[in-house]
Amino acid sequence: MDDAAYFQALPKAELHLHLDGSVRPRTVLELARQGGVPLPTQDLERLSDFLEATDSTASLIEYIAYFELPIAVLQSVPALERATYELCEDLKNDNVRYAEIRYGPWLHVQQGLSLTDVIRAVLSGWNAGRKAFGIEGGVIVTALRDMPPAQNVSLAQVAGRYVSEGVVGFDLAGDEAGHPPILHEDAFRVARSLGLNITIHAGEAAGPESVRQAISMGAMRLGHGVRAQEDAEVVAMIKENGVQLDMAPTSNAQTKAVRRIQEHPLKRFYEQGIKVTISTDSRTVSDVTLTQEYQTVSRVLGCSPEDIAAMNLQALDGGFSDDVTRARLRHEFVDAIAKLRPAAPTSG
Numbered sequence: 001m002d003d004a005a006y007f008q009a010l011p012k013a014e015l016h017l018h019l020d021g022s023v024r025p026r027t028v029l030e031l032a033r034q035g036g037v038p039l040p041t042q043d044l045e046r047l048s049d050f051l052e053a054t055d056s057t058a059s060l061i062e063y064i065a066y067f068e069l070p071i072a073v074l075q076s077v078p079a080l081e082r083a084t085y086e087l088c089e090d091l092k093n094d095n096v097r098y099a100e101i102r103y104g105p106w107l108h109v110q111q112g113l114s115l116t117d118v119i120r121a122v123l124s125g126w127n128a129g130r131k132a133f134g135i136e137g138g139v140i141v142t143a144l145r146d147m148p149p150a151q152n153v154s155l156a157q158v159a160g161r162y163v164s165e166g167v168v169g170f171d172l173a174g175d176e177a178g179h180p181p182i183l184h185e186d187a188f189r190v191a192r193s194l195g196l197n198i199t200i201h202a203g204e205a206a207g208p209e210s211v212r213q214a215i216s217m218g219a220m221r222l223g224h225g226v227r228a229q230e231d232a233e234v235v236a237m238i239k240e241n242g243v244q245l246d247m248a249p250t251s252n253a254q255t256k257a258v259r260r261i262q263e264h265p266l267k268r269f270y271e272q273g274i275k276v277t278i279s280t281d282s283r284t285v286s287d288v289t290l291t292q293e294y295q296t297v298s299r300v301l302g303c304s305p306e307d308i309a310a311m312n313l314q315a316l317d318g319g320f321s322d323d324v325t326r327a328r329l330r331h332e333f334v335d336a337i338a339k340l341r342p343a344a345p346t347s348g
Helices: 003-009 025-035 044-050 060-065 068-073 077-093 115-133 149-165 181-193 208-216 226-230 232-240 249-254 266-271 290-299 305-317 323-340
Strands: 012-018 096-103 136-144 167-173 197-202 221-224 244-247 275-278
Touching (some): 003 290, 003 305, 012 290, 012 305, 025 044, 025 077, 077 115, 096 115, 096 323, 115 149, 136 149, 136 323, 149 167, 181 197, 181 208, 197 208, 208 221, 208 226, 208 232, 226 232, 249 290, 266 275, 266 305, 275 290, 275 305, 290 305, 305 323
Parallel strands (some): 096 136
16 A cells, blocks of 8 residues: 555544635635625636635735635525535545534624624534534634734633533634734633633744743644744743644645745654644645645655654544543554554564
8 A cells, every 4th residue: 555545544633624724615606606705706716716825825914815705605604504514524535533623703703693603503514514424523713813802702701601512622813923822811711711622823923932822821732833943942842841733734834834845843843752743724725635734744744654643643642522532533543554554574
């Protein structure tokens, strides 16, 4: 079995996955027509130019711009349910068995939905998709960096009501430069008090200080964490605190967290004993599956299939869903790894 077939067959866990960055282009087109949302083109192939980043994308700000059309069409309960359900199907086709889907509810209230409406809609789509496609995991509610802190406190309070219904974590995302995590410390204090696990985007468009602040706010997982490599003390802090970095090399190159993918620190961090995982970030915006991301990590960064399988298990170990479910899946994953790549016979 070659590496491409192995990575496809491998049961996978994906932790860093944005709903609004993973809407199928055809779905964007159909929802826009249904909702009267103007599009720059009605041609599906040309529409992809407005939904997918490229290697020439210059910054996180430019990358985020590709989310605008999907967000514009995800302003109703049926649209949110459909996009979440379809993402579950796409995960199934990529042989992802455990996934955490994140999204920012404040982005979906432009046409009258409440935060509660939005959260319930995504949970409805998630629960239907989970059952239909055999996926475990949960939903992460994401606060926005450029929102007034009080609004993110309100979001944490609402999200906390759904801890027992599939909301497993609380996140902070958006334009990192100029919006340090510490501004939203109160929201994360509330989230923790309500039983939400904490992950924060940090070290993507801002430097090591953003990572330091995120850890101080209780984040045991960081979205990306790439630019921690600029400060040896922060790297040591990550390792000493057992903080996990949920990285997405293709996206990180597109947002210019690294100048080019060959410079990505994933392998180096892994070899230093830091907990690292691999995700797509945004399947449509980065035009990538997790299988393809594994292939890139192998081919470009030089990680072995064994290294990647270990990172995949780390993603499962670091997941926010319940321990029993993840332990059951871990047995499945380990058995599959053994069957897909039998250990070489020992001599003597």
